[in-house]
């Protein structure tokens with residue numbers, strides 16, 4: 001396949017800032033036979049059990065499953081926040097489990113994450129402006145370019161500097177706070193954005209708003225998005241492909257349409273039965 005940039009690959013409104021050299025459609029991130037065991041009183045838990053997944057560049061993969069199915073444990077291993085018990089994780093031909101030093105810091109810049117509770121990630125005494133500027137201290141972005149980059153990234157999540165920069169966290173809505181956290185992640189110019197229950201604490205309207213922002217980031221910037229949720233409705237609204245986890249294992253995988261219209265497993269059918277109008281309200285057009 002021809003080597004093209006993710007930005008070039010995704011249509012009209014692309015941005016040079018994100019023109020990493022990635023072959024669109026090929027797996028930018030992948031895990032192979034990944035298992036995670038935890039030792040607990042009286043034995044061990046297999047939280048993630050022999051999971052193999054691929055994350056094609058410039059697409060959204062949703063990992064969906066009920067509480068305790070192993071989604072966040074998988075995410076933490078992918079983010080190299082936790083070692084694997086066995087298996088391998090590959091990012092652009094690099095063995096993630098063996099990265100260290102400068103390479104690991106580079107990985108942590110290119111694979112950014114947004115979690116459930118944006119409020120917990122804020123220092124309440126800093127304005128959004130100082131939070132974002134402080135994040136850039138860790139990068140090589142020159143000071144005189146920092147505000148332009150911040151403004152650009154706020155724009156990607158539909159916030160103006162006036163709406164956000166001078167505000168303290170409690171002065172923003174939950175959806176605005178989550179969008180600020182996405183903007184902060186984007187400032188690192190990531191290739192992959194991992195969102196673990198990033199919309200779970202939001203009410204329905206704000207949730208759709210953040211889902212649409214994530215959709216647009218894939219479309220406009222060619223970002224690869226890993227969207228983790230317990231809600232198969234949200235997964236199908238946003239994702240190109242869906243993987244369903246149960247008790248640490250991937251029990252179903254396919255395109256969103258395949259999973260909705262032709263689910264194989266009883267577990268997937270049960271999750272789908274909780275969202276009766278899903279077929280009618282299939283995801284927004286790409």
Ligand SMILES: Nc1ncnc2c1ncn2[C@@H]1O[C@H](COP(=O)(O)OP(=O)(O)OP(=O)(O)O)[C@@H](O)[C@H]1O
Pocket residue numbers: 038039040045046047065066067068069070071072073074230
């Ligand atoms: N550090 C740990 N030590 C022991 N057990 C753990 C640890 N972290 C997670 N677990 C267990 O691993 C299993 C999977 O947990 P995980 O947090 O990955 O699930 P999840 O799918 O993200 O759930 P939720 O939807 O509630 O966030 C659970 O049984 C959990 O109790």
Ligand SMILES: [Mg+2]
Pocket residue numbers: 071072073196197
């Ligand atoms: Mg979780």
